[in-house]
Amino acid sequence: MSLQRIRRERLRVGMLAGTMAALLVAWMMVAVSAQAAAGCRVAYAISAQWPGGFTANVDVTNLGDPINGWSLAWAFPSGQRVTQGWNATVTSAGSQTTAVNASYNAAIATNATVSFGFNGSWTGSNTAPTSFALNGVTCTGGVGGTSPPTASVSPTASPTVSPSVPPTTPPPSGNPMATVAAMQPGWNLGNTLDAIPDETAWGNPLTTQALLRHVRSQGYNSIRLPITWSNHHGAAPSYTLDPAWLNRVRQIVDWSLAEGFYVMVNLHHDSWQWINTYPTDQANVTNRYRALWTQITAAFRNHSPKLVFESINEPQFAGTSGDDQNYQVLRDLNAEFVRIVRASGGTNATRLLVLPTLYTNADQGRLDALTAEFNQLRDPNLAATVHFYGFWPFSVNIAGFTRYNAEVEQDLVGTFDRVHSTFVSRGIPVIIGEWALLNWDHNRPGVIERGEFLKFLEAVGHHARIRNLTTMVWDAGQFLNRNELRWRDQGVYDMFRTSWTTRSGTASSDQVYVPRTGTITSKSLTLNLNGTSLQGLRHGGTNLVNGTDYTVAGNTLTLTAAAVTRLVGNRAYGVNSTIEARFSQGVPWQISIISHDPPTQAAASGTTASFAIPTQFRGDQLATMEARYADGSNAGPANWTSYKEFWTHFQPDYNANTIILKPEFFAEVNDGAVTLTFHFWSGAQTTYRITRSGTTVTGTT
Template sequence: MIRMLQFRPQSARWKPVLAAGIAAVTVATGLVAGASAYAAAGCRVNYAVQAQWPGGFTGNVEITNLGDPISGWSLVWTFGSGQRIGQMWNASYTQPAAVVTATNMSYNAAIPANGKVSFGFNGSWSGSNAVPASFTLNGVTCTGSPATPSPTQSATPSPSTSPSQSPSPQPNDPMQIVVAMQPGTNIGNTLDAIPDETSWGNPPINQALLDHLRAQGFKSVRLPITWSNHHGPGPGYAIDAAWLSRIRQVVDWALADGFYVMINLHHDSWQWINTYPTDRASVLARYNALWTQIATAFRGHSPKLLFESINEPQFTGTSGDEQNYQLLNELNAEFVRIVRGTGGGNASRLLVLPTLFTNADQGRLDALRTAFAQLNDRNLAATIHFYGFWPFSVNNSGFTRYNAEVEQDLVGTFERAANTLVANGIPVILGEYLLLSLDYTRPGIIEQGEVLKFFEAFGYQARTKRITTMLWEAGTVLNRQELRWREPELMAQVTSSWTTRSGTASADQIYVPRTGAIAARALTLNLNGTTFQGLRQGSTDLVSGRDYTVSGNTLTLTAAAMTRLAGNRAAGVNTNIQARFSQGVPWRISIISYDPPVLSNATGTTSGFTLPAQFRGDQLATMEAKYADGSVAGPYNWTSFKEFWTHFQPDYNAGTIIMKPEFFNEVNDGARVTLTFHFWSGTQITYFVTKSGSSVTGTTS
């Protein structure tokens, strides 16, 4: 695998400097670039050092064809100071010694008369970084004077190439590019962390992480980047050279691994861009300065690098959505203007524009579609985010299951995006997706089987609506230190959904009493276009007719099979069986023995009240809170069901249920509150709490 020269930004704060002998120009990025024009019969070459640090540099080469159109090119030069190229983009290269030969890619082979093409590279140097003395294009020395190419020129004119062809590399059809990016993932809470890459608990991004993601089947990575802590003051807002080099390093690693890569302005959205309505001049100046520098630094990079204007745009102090749409359209239009103006590969780079809040409500989508029509730029894509139906994704308001309402919210999101954008030729990247409370540090908020049903349907909708999706991975889904999925069962469902549907069932757990007779139990199969193949325990197939029956979509396990599977009926999971289907991943069904939970009296305070709980094999699903007159108690006055973990939390190891300060903060002083705890077995237990100042008393009666 080809690797770029490895920079080490932690060891020094590098500043771009000029190589000796290069004619310097200062660009709006705050970086200093070197450029020299070398004349030849029929061609001109501009060679620029965009950034340089001890031992390394980034170069950009622009070829202008002053002769007849050519359909393939090879540029040759000699490094006179021992420089070595480590990686090149928008061209392939060989360098057996001092001589470098750069050859076109398939997408930039044609250069029309007076057309241009550019490519970039990372290289190493020592002692000096002298400018190459001359360049030859297809065997002809470039002098900057138009003339008839010599007979020895290796490439012949292509009569089929139109002189009106754009001089910059053209990506493939934007819709095809976005489709090719599926599936994608974020590397979140890292380069976007505040103030530094490791501030939010994740290790620095390295090549091993990218290799692992590629091996898992991901084809694109989104690199959220927060810039606000890594640039100087106005008016220049110069980006810190070491930070920009670190970003370039990660981008180049990802490109070398074959990924499509998307970078953006991330938490800048709420740190300073949101003040745009009231601080228009300074926000626009900062926004322009940052994107000018970023775009210039990467203008020679592969077309597989995408720029996203801003993450989850939001504005404070506006009159409402119409003004919000206008402001966002202004910023997006400015973004497109800035990037296109930096030239090189940016003239045709695929740029990604978000809806307001990156939300998929119809008004947001309509406003973005209108903006696309006004911009009239074919190389644009849209982006939205999706974290599921909110009450389900955080487990409040009683939405413990992936029910019809949750599904309709998911289906409606994809349908609106597909009908409004994709059907009108605008590709859509769903730049972040997950469930809000899916976090290994807060287990059990959403029941596992309900999570799996959500992701099975999510993948199907994305695939059928041709929308590319990028998992929000912020260290919560992948253990980055060990490079292993925290929930292999979940990721098996996610990855399977990229290509096929899987069968599921109405539940993934069957609770049976610890004592007494066990009855037959039934589940509803959700076939999702598959056919049911049977049940299996470990490597042993259960027997149809004896152990289970299927009638339509109803799967029934016989009383005899249930009794056998429950074994000694110890509290908790006794065994797991798998429902197997004609395609996709199997559906796990856990057989669980339980006794009804037992709660006990307790006293405490509003900042630390825990009630003793013997769970006895059962698991908590949700909790209701009401006053004696039946009205809603606690937060969320529209529902008696409170939010799992935010307002209450089970601790199965300690044998307690923790009632959070956030709950008591909105409970009437002196009032008795009836709590109803709902368990996954179907058991409901009532408990009473009374708040008196900061004191809380809890009783079972």
């Protein structure tokens, strides 16, 4: 049984009992209001059709007295069947079909309209129904039921394609698994529309259609537009959106749709600016939340179904008693979001809606709480979203986690396994709405070693793909240079792209360090084949010779001393050459041949606000730093570990030949002596002693 079928059956079982109760309520309502003026108009439209299936939208306008509780009945002329409905409970008995209101759209004022929709199946032909009855009264387009039927029906042609042809693209509305699958892979326009106070405030240029076209050309199928609205609307109670801002958002949405993207918009930093006060300011937050989503849904009511709404980015709440209350208030807001969007009609009636876990975290408790929301909402066109920024010590380089090791991978696998088993295996699609490593940034080089980052990228692509998770990389400008429309590191993008479809081989390192003086020996690396096979090594346009330049024994690749001698050239400090390990599939693995000597350091003096250690790196690169007091206890911030956080607590400056100790480091260092141990990627270590006295700092080797 397919995942979609499982999900439909799960929803249908819950709906049947509710249908009988709702029908009884509707019958009683008709009986006691028989003397009320009655009349209605129905617009039935087929919005999508494919071999054997279709999507229909139904607008019901009440022309009589107000009603509270409704049931719409009709008969399909060609034996069609409803397979899945939304905004109403839709059931069939023979050729007769009945739609009963949902809890949030039971009331229909005079001249008001409610909308619902459904997916259906057909064989032979798909002739639209022409007669509808609302609460037992035939809808004629007038009051009293004397006029001829006026149901508005969109023209429907008989299918002209073979039943063997797959469904059209995009997938029909109401099929969230197919929609989310079609969104893979995705890209975030980060630090732009979400920037405070405006689009360019956080360093990115104005968004252009050329940028969006370029991103689309790079293979991305969806784009997430994080949007902060709080700086772009008026005061209570209307919270009227700034027309210029709304038009700018609409322009970027329209450009994105024109380029063929699926587009996801949300309330972004609003989450911590004001939504987080919901527990202690429920009325004001609810009114503001309603006002914003009401205006947003109205603005995009008739936009393409490829536009997707996400309720809140990284929801978080202040002043709660704990997670149980956090889950409840998030449930309240998500339910309000779904109600507002669905009630707005148009394409919004069937639009894919995305709901986050608390903090968009993937701990099991967060996932279970969102599962309970899905069970309560019983809306067939929802998706779940979480964020993933990797194992935290590795993502910021603290506690000695400089490498993509088994513990880092297990964190990834465990996260993706949980979201798959909780949601995807039950027919609920999942979007990893943001992912990357926290501190990978072109402005902070060296925090994460490049080869270790590439291994992470390769693994994310693989483990997400085999679990049917859609990923949307967070790019705030650290990957794509938006001014030049080029990737800051082509190899990083190549790994992104390749991981969408296949695995790549890697190795234990992308660096081979060779001493600048002395005898040159052979050098070995361990291959991570990832299901591939090594095809050979290449330097420039020349293939290296197996047996002469290198050997392979199992997963061990060894460069011969003769090959290393040739590749290291004149042994000048730094990278002297780069070779590629080529595998049977995926991107080649680049290996830098680096000449080095052990780094040296010198005495220094300064203050806690400005202190730098003179360092001759001599071809080497800094990996991490430890700090301990004289008694061996851990010194400085994060004193649960001796290894400090790269760039936040210390930073190499290769151009100035220094290692900077940050004020954030000294903020938690006691007066007295501290021993620093610097670890370099060659395996070399240096030991340095600093002594703090108030704001004065001295250092010696």
